[in-house]
Amino acid sequence: xxxxxxxxxxxxxxxxxxxxxxxxxxxKGETFGFLGPSGAGKSTTQGILTGLLKQQQGEVTVAGxxxxxxxxxxxxxxxxxxxxxxxxxxxxxxxNLKYYADLFDVxxxxxxxxxxxxxxxxxxxxRAGEFSKGMKHRLTFARSMxxxxxxxxxxxxxxxxxxxxxxxxxxxxxxxxANGTTSFLTTHNMYxxxxxxxxxxxxxxxxxxxxxxPKNLKQQYxxxxxxxxxxxxxxxxxxxxxxxxxxxxKKIADIIKSYSIQTLHSKEATLEEIFIQVTGxxxx
Amino acid sequence: MKxxxxxxxxxxIAFRGFxxxxxxxxxxxxxxxxxxxxxxxxxxxxxxxxxxxxxxxxLQDLYEKDIEKGSIRFIEDTELTIKPGVFTVLNKxxxxxxxxxxxxxxxxxxxxxxxLNTDTGEVKGKAYVxxxxxxxxxxxxxxxxxxxxxxxxxxxxxxxxxxxxxxETKRYSDVLYLLHTFSEDDIKAAMDQQxxxxxxxxxxxxxREAVVPIFIAFSGALMSFFIIMSYVFLDKSQGVIKAFAVxxxxxxxxxxxxxxxxxxxxxxSSSIVVIPIMKLKPNYLLLFLFLIASTFLFSCFGLLxxxxxxxxxKAFGVLYLTxxxxxxxxxxxxxxxxxxxWIRFLPTYxxxxxxxxxxxxxxxxxxxxxxxxxxxxxxxILLALANFRFEKSLTV
Numbered sequence: 109x110x111x112x113x114x115x116x117x118x119x120x121x122x123x124x125x126x127x128x129x130x131x132x133x134x135x136k137g138e139t140f141g142f143l144g145p146s147g148a149g150k151s152t153t154q155g156i157l158t159g160l161l162k163q164q165q166g167e168v169t170v171a172g173x174x175x176x177x178x179x180x181x182x183x184x185x186x187x188x189x190x191x192x193x194x195x196x197x198x199x200x201x202x203x204n205l206k207y208y209a210d211l212f213d214v215x216x217x218x219x220x221x222x223x224x225x226x227x228x229x230x231x232x233x234x235r236a237g238e239f240s241k242g243m244k245h246r247l248t249f250a251r252s253m254x255x256x257x258x259x260x261x262x263x264x265x266x267x268x269x270x271x272x273x274x275x276x277x278x279x280x281x282x283x284x285x286a287n288g289t290t291s292f293l294t295t296h297n298m299y300x301x302x303x304x305x306x307x308x309x310x311x312x313x314x315x316x317x318x319x320x321x322p323k324n325l326k327q328q329y330x331x332x333x334x335x336x337x338x339x340x341x342x343x344x345x346x347x348x349x350x351x352x353x354x355x356x357x358k359k360i361a362d363i364i365k366s367y368s369i370q371t372l373h374s375k376e377a378t379l380e381e382i383f384i385q386v387t388g389x390x391x392x
Numbered sequence: 393m394k395x396x397x398x399x400x401x402x403x404x405i406a407f408r409g410f411x412x413x414x415x416x417x418x419x420x421x422x423x424x425x426x427x428x429x430x431x432x433x434x435x436x437x438x439x440x441x442x443x444x445x446x447x448x449x450x451l452q453d454l455y456e457k458d459i460e461k462g463s464i465r466f467i468e469d470t471e472l473t474i475k476p477g478v479f480t481v482l483n484k485x486x487x488x489x490x491x492x493x494x495x496x497x498x499x500x501x502x503x504x505x506x507x508l509n510t511d512t513g514e515v516k517g518k519a520y521v522x523x524x525x526x527x528x529x530x531x532x533x534x535x536x537x538x539x540x541x542x543x544x545x546x547x548x549x550x551x552x553x554x555x556x557x558x559x560e561t562k563r564y565s566d567v568l569y570l571l572h573t574f575s576e577d578d579i580k581a582a583m584d585q586q587x588x589x590x591x592x593x594x595x596x597x598x599x600r601e602a603v604v605p606i607f608i609a610f611s612g613a614l615m616s617f618f619i620i621m622s623y624v625f626l627d628k629s630q631g632v633i634k635a636f637a638v639x640x641x642x643x644x645x646x647x648x649x650x651x652x653x654x655x656x657x658x659x660x661s662s663s664i665v666v667i668p669i670m671k672l673k674p675n676y677l678l679l680f681l682f683l684i685a686s687t688f689l690f691s692c693f694g695l696l697x698x699x700x701x702x703x704x705x706k707a708f709g710v711l712y713l714t715x716x717x718x719x720x721x722x723x724x725x726x727x728x729x730x731x732x733x734w735i736r737f738l739p740t741y742x743x744x745x746x747x748x749x750x751x752x753x754x755x756x757x758x759x760x761x762x763x764x765x766x767x768x769x770x771x772x773i774l775l776a777l778a779n780f781r782f783e784k785s786l787t788v
Binding site: 158159160162180181182183184186188190192193194195196197198199203207208210211212213235248251 | 393394397398401404405408409630631632634635636637638639640641642784
């Protein structure tokens with residue numbers, strides 16, 4: 109669905125590159141996470157893929173279109189949810205969606221249905237200017253689905269949302285994936301990426317350092333330990349045991365069999381820890 | 393369909409914002425001012441003080457003849473106050489200087505006449521006739537207006553003595569001299585031999601109507617240059633342009649929808665002023681065609697300028713200077729003698745001339761249509777440039 113080969117970009121048209129010779133592919137139906145801290149080159153890459161930035165070097169194909177050639181009809185297949193809410197504040201939520209629906213050449217989704225999906229059905233006739241930041245973000249998110257996109261660009265889809273709403277958004281992303289939608293998710297939130305992405309790419313200083321599935325990364329970089337707390341003779345005991353060591357595995361089994369277990373945690377590495385391990389940099 | 397949706401959306405946003413209401417409000421205020429405060433044919437501003445050293449029965453006869461001819465009209469006896477002061481009167485013929493000094497304020501009664509155009513009845517000025525020459529001289533000096541003494545000798549010939557302020561041009565005093573040296577027929581015959589060129593057609597706009605071309609050119613067409621930039625910068629600040637850029641719709645449809653909003657609001661605000669004042673005098677088809685063409689030109693120009701800036705603060709310098717520059721032809725409009733060649737190259741010059749002709753009801757149709765075409769083609773080129781610029785910069 110997306111093919112990027114040797115892509116580079118400079119805002120100043122010189123050798124100061126915001127994106128340096130990156131290559132990757134996103135398969136149809138895949139949720140691909142593009143992870144990195146601020147200024148890493150995430151937004152630049154997404155800007156080029158969505159046509160908001162001019163492609164300078166490399167080859168990029170998006171939804172079957174070579175983006176160097178101006179073909180507006182490609183946007184019929186693409187949806188973009190921006191990090192910064194950008195809806196018409198003087199239009200109601202419903203008017204915003206109806207207007208955007210009219211701009212596409214393909215059958216669009218019912219705006220009422222979309223507003224219901226993001227929990228704005230009771231506010232559909234209120235002007236977006238009266239909305240909270242989170243509500244505007246949900247409206248922007250809903251708008252990105254109006255044309256039933258085959259390829260969905262999601263820029264920080266849950267940033268600034270309360271956990272309940274964030275959970276709804278994540279459910280919608282999963283649901284769209286189940287319907288075959290390909291997603292390109294840009295974020296610096298490793299937990300979201302871990303929950304939603306089939307594969308992730310770590311980008312830092314304009315370069316992709318690594319691309320793999322979260323599961324493989326955890327296996328490769330994780331510690332393979334279990335931390336266990338149990339009650340022995342009235343006292344709480346705590347032990348950390350290796351899951352790859354036979355004696356430790358036997359000990360885990362004995363503890364579970366003989367004592368009352370208080371807590372049991374696998375100590376696999378988080379994506380954030382792996383990111384720091386791989387890039388030597390944090391995500392903020 | 394997309395252009396219709398975008399236009400409808402833009403109209404909703406426009407009418408939920410305040411720019412449109414400002415335009416309409418300004419038009420209504422302008423209309424009220426024109427109807428209430430600007431007289432169609434105001435009284436002439438020229439005022440003069442007269443003293444007649446003529447036997448009363450002859451003077452009465454002369455006034456009656458002038459009233460009958462329609463060149464003057466008696467209004468009332470006016471009470472005038474003369475303030476104390478010191479001044480010197482120089483006789484230009486003899487070089488004799490006479491100083492007058494008055495320490496007391498004085499109140500006098502003057503017979504007041506309006507001077508009229510015998511053909512149109514239009515008021516040309518006002519004359520105060522005093523009983524005392526010294527009072528006339530004092531009033532002329534204290535008000536800075538012309539004073540005159542008319543004397544009749546024993547043979548029935550009139551002589552005139554003018555009291556001027558000293559700063560009048562030689563041409564002015566020569567005219568006064570000619571008026572009383574040659575007969576009316578001689579002057580008319582000399583004038584008829586002059587080659588004259590009539591500027592702006594033969595029709596005439598009264599004082600109130602003369603403001604209308606200025607209003608629709610500047611508050612209508614030229615203002616669209618400013619307002620369309622404001623709309624674009626508002627969209628930029630809200631980021632909605634980015635959202636538009638990732639739809640299959642073209643940038644030019646977005647730009648054209650803004651222009652259509654401008655045309656709609658300018659037609660509304662201009663009609664508010666034009667229709668009540670001009671009534672059926674102008675050719676409205678020609679008027680709206682010319683208004684659409686000129687608004688289109690300035691809207692496209694505004695879009696092009698907006699494509700170079702991120703927000704209105706950064707664009708303000710260019711915006712301000714451009715608008716000031718484009719307003720300069722207003723000087724030529726009001727001051728006929730100020731008409732340098734360079735000012736004719738500003739688009740507002742032919743716009744003002746065009747609107748003036750249309751308002752007179754005697755429009756030079758080929759002139760209007762030629763400039764309509766020029767504005768539409770020019771606007772189209774600017775729109776193409778703006779489209780090119782926005783495709784590159786709209787989304788960043």
